Amino acid sequence: MMRSLSYWSITTTVIALLLGIPACVIVANIFVPAGDVWRHLVDTVLQDYVTNSLLLMVGVTIGSLFLGVISAWLVTMLEFPGRRLFEWALLLPMAIPAYIIAYTYTGMLDFAGPVQTSLRELTGWGYGEYWFPEIRSIEGAAIMLALVLYPYVYLMARAAFISQSLCVLDVSRSLGNGPWRTFFNVALPLARPAIAAGLSLVLMETLADYGTVQYFGISTFTTGIFRTWYGLDNAPAAAQLATILLMFVLVLLTLERYSRRRARYHYTSRRHQEIHRIQLQGWHKPMASLFCFGTVLLGFLLPAGQLTLWAIDTAGAMLNSKFFTLVMHSLELASLAALLTLCVSLVLGYGRRLEPGPTVNIAVRAAGMGYAVPGTVIAIGVIIPFGWLDNTIDGWMRAQFGVSTGLLLSGSMAGLLFAYLVRFMAVSLNAVETGLGRITPSMDEAARSMGYPPRHIMGKVHIPMLKGSLLTAILLVFVDVLKELPATLILRPFNFNTLAVRAYELASDERLADSASASLAIVMAGILPVILLSRSIAQSRHHDAT
């Protein structure tokens, strides 16, 4: 018994340490003198970086909570036309990479774009004679990010609403509270930890975003890191900026854990019934439909429609046998990475559950931080230790056997998969831990008192209860890897391209129409997992009830 416990804690800590290597490589730069660049940064741009990053986070928080929580409540608790369709359609925006939605909306709404051009032609107005919302602003960036990231909040909030003990809601109703009152006074406070978990993913993505803010010309921490590295040619200072970003994330995660600390008390009762959805009346009905439709329209239909139009224009030149290879590469990478991440996050999740000491807690928390770190920064944190390891092994082998082993890990798939593991661990871990949180310790104790050894408890109790969460973890990482760009770009082996690489290369060359078929393929490949995800949540409700 003791042995197996310490075994868990050692495994967990070692894995978490390995995952922490890239961050350590970056943080180690605080000891490297960066020259007088810091004084320059503080005097000129640092304040902008901090303010803009914070403003962006506030904007994305408001946007994604507004869209995610309301829509989750609507489709879970109320009955209105189109509800069943919206249940899964609301997840679709998740399939669109943030930088692609940004390119697409800019193409449509920019001063020189079709909307404003036809407006000018219709009215005869010229530049400066009318007001039109500026898409490439900090508000615009917040809206773009919220439109594609709110599904994380929606997903978590919906799962929470579904699993809320109906007794509580029934009591609320029997006390005469209407659906809105019940929502604000009972359901929302109860779902808060889940919503916070979703929001923390959204904010970490926001902090790591480079493509959108770079295109919109907004200086944030991420653009600052690259400006300092590429422009000022000062890699240590860039790494130090990245370290500050990591501190940001640490604070964010601590707040999130803090708000979640009482989560386990929420799931003490497993008594569920089929939800009796409230039938909306009169004008409330179309309003609910309209809200959901508007969200899907802006987050998915419009950008996907624009991409389709562009893709049709350029399909002839872009679709060939090479394109098919890109699709295969993307799918292979995404599935491999998703499975691997799931396995590791399961080990970490169990480690924390079985041996919740402070060391393990901190180790697991640190393992999830990669999600907020820009992919390029992680990639650098992978390249350096891998290169060192390869060259050390090579040097040793040469000395011992006169044989050169060359590069074993650098430039191989292993480096890339490791980077994904670091980058997306939080997503998977979040889902797994939420799932594990639902299995109360008393269930384990009950099973143990019935004489089941731990292994069997896993098969008989945990796996059936975890199924939904595991699927969520796999699918979320799958979609994330499909969209991932910067780490893929730097770490991939020779002659190995993915859809995201292709889409980015063309889009960043300002060939939006040419990039559309690759972008659209990413979206399409992401749709199926997203639909599966939605079905699994709907079914989890059903399973819980039986």
Add this chain to the structure above:
Amino acid sequence: MSKSKVYLIALSMGVVFFSSITTAAEVNLYSARKEALIQPLLEKFTAETGIEVNLITGKADALLKRITSEGVNSPADVLLTTDAGRLHRAKAAKVTLSFRSKKLEAAIPASYRDPEGHWYGLSLRSRPILYVKGKVEPSELSTYEALADARWKRRICIRSSNNIYNQSLVASLIAADGEAKTMAWAKGLVANFARRPKGGDRDQIKAAAAGQCDIAIANTYYLAGMFASKDPAQRAAAKKMGVFWPNQKGPNQLGRGAHVNISGAALIRFSKNKESAIKLVEFLASKASQKWYAETNGEYPVRPDVETTALLRSWGTYKADDLNLSKLGELNPKAVMLMDRAGWK
């Protein structure tokens, strides 16, 4: 103990086996040029020489980091970048290998290659002043320096200072006019911006054509790309623009010529396929390849003896700034700091 040795021997034999697969002639290329803008040439090279080219693309600084981390074992033979500053950085990081080639020296003018043979330029990327025909008379334009004049208040579109071509442009001004003068110039230019910098070079051209500003600063191949676009709106926008070559005539530094940057190639110090690698660089500098740069991407060939396209010829000939391009790399950090202080977002 003996078990681990057996394992190691098995491992090394496996490695020997795997590395023996790749003995056919090949070149490993790390390219900051996007795949679409180099792959067709590489395919031609393979067809002509039988040498396979393995490619990865990415940001130049990231590729450079990859090479330095991979160290002596790096598979990289050639590094392609899209600006001179990065070639200079690669040389400064001591990962490049100096080499001489009669073919390259005959083809490429001295100002577009490293004096010590560490890198060779392959195409020119010029950054002139683009103006809206009818709104601006070419006679009103003269130099980059004059764009800071108050007459251009709220009339200039240019992208963010994050962009390497703006950084290089400012570096070239620092080289010509000194830091203090360039600082005053940058402040004046920022005051003349029609809008907060955002988007890419094409965006600036589109904004100018749509009436948001009268002058756009952009690399010419973006304008060429818009002429070649399938989108009629882009073609219409491109037709509204005129190309003005600044700093052509005049006293002292002001007549130094229009700002150009290069895309170029460097041989990597750890290269295991040096011969093939040099062949590849020579191929990229050949007349046929140089013509391809002009025809496919609207860049200016680095060789003076290659015919460009009708579109490029319609913009006229120009004198290019003959500043040693290594300077652009050296002055880049200074340029970025200067733009930070001038409030150029």
